[in-house]
Amino acid sequence: MSETRETTNDSAELKFRIQFPPAESHANHRFLSGGARIVEKLSPIVTVLPAQRRRTSSISSSVRGQSPRNRRDSAADNLSVPIIATGGIGDARGIAAALTLGASAVQIGTAFLRCPEAGTNPAWADGLAELEPEATMPTLAFSGRLGRAIATDYVRAAAAHGAPPPAPYPVQRALTAAMRDAGGASRDVHRMQAWAGQSAALARAEPVGQLVLRLWQEAQALLPAG
Ligand SMILES: Cc1cc2nc3c(=O)[nH]c(=O)nc-3n(C[C@H](O)[C@H](O)[C@H](O)COP(=O)(O)O)c2cc1C
Numbered sequence: 001m002s003e004t005r006e007t008t009n010d011s012a013e014l015k016f017r018i019q020f021p022p023a024e025s026h027a028n029h030r031f032l033s034g035g036a037r038i039v040e041k042l043s044p045i046v047t048v049l050p051a052q053r054r055r056t057s058s059i060s061s062s063v064r065g066q067s068p069r070n071r072r073d074s075a076a077d078n079l080s081v082p083i084i085a086t087g088g089i090g091d092a093r094g095i096a097a098a099l100t101l102g103a104s105a106v107q108i109g110t111a112f113l114r115c116p117e118a119g120t121n122p123a124w125a126d127g128l129a130e131l132e133p134e135a136t137m138p139t140l141a142f143s144g145r146l147g148r149a150i151a152t153d154y155v156r157a158a159a160a161h162g163a164p165p166p167a168p169y170p171v172q173r174a175l176t177a178a179m180r181d182a183g184g185a186s187r188d189v190h191r192m193q194a195w196a197g198q199s200a201a202l203a204r205a206e207p208v209g210q211l212v213l214r215l216w217q218e219a220q221a222l223l224p225a226g
Contacts, residue, residue, distance in 0.1 A: 088133075091218075095216075109197055114206075137156070142176055152194060154179070179191045
């Protein structure tokens, strides 16, 4: 199953949600003939290597859990397509470390959520400030698909022993819609879908242009010249 998201008149993003479509599929053909690049989001090297044999243009390597350093080193040594490091990166040190370990670029998500341009609900944005990684949890409870969120009362209750299992996507998404809407309207983070990566505390409430410029300047200062 895949989803197409038009981003501008000239570009579009094809997001593979469940499995990578075969190279000869209509979706692949349409995008590749238009000059699109395919980015696959994978973590362990065992899944990264087969990806290279498909028509992948670059790999988005999200290294949660153990030995991120070894995994990125190993991926960089074994791949000929660019690696985009992602997951838990939100400051110059993380950017410089990922590039030093062989990534061609980094992808940042959560660290942008407190930028005014993100329009994040204030209860969610405030919940990210000083959020410890241990105060986040992977959960299926909002949509039936796995994502890491602030460990709110709802997320914890959904993971508790005896809690009903989440319905498959998109049924669970529909089941939680009323609660999420009400949570957003009343600014109650405990009823909101408050996604948060493990470096949420690195998110700064500053304009996005300023944030990107500052991170890159600080990262460059940490990297060897040239
Ligand atoms: C608001 C928000 C929405 C997200 N939506 C998706 C999504 O639809 N699909 C997906 O694969 N990842 C999604 N992610 C996870 C991002 O891929 C993740 O943030 C990215 O890997 C960067 O990690 P970081 O948030 O630790 O910087 C989302 C993250 C955030 C913060």
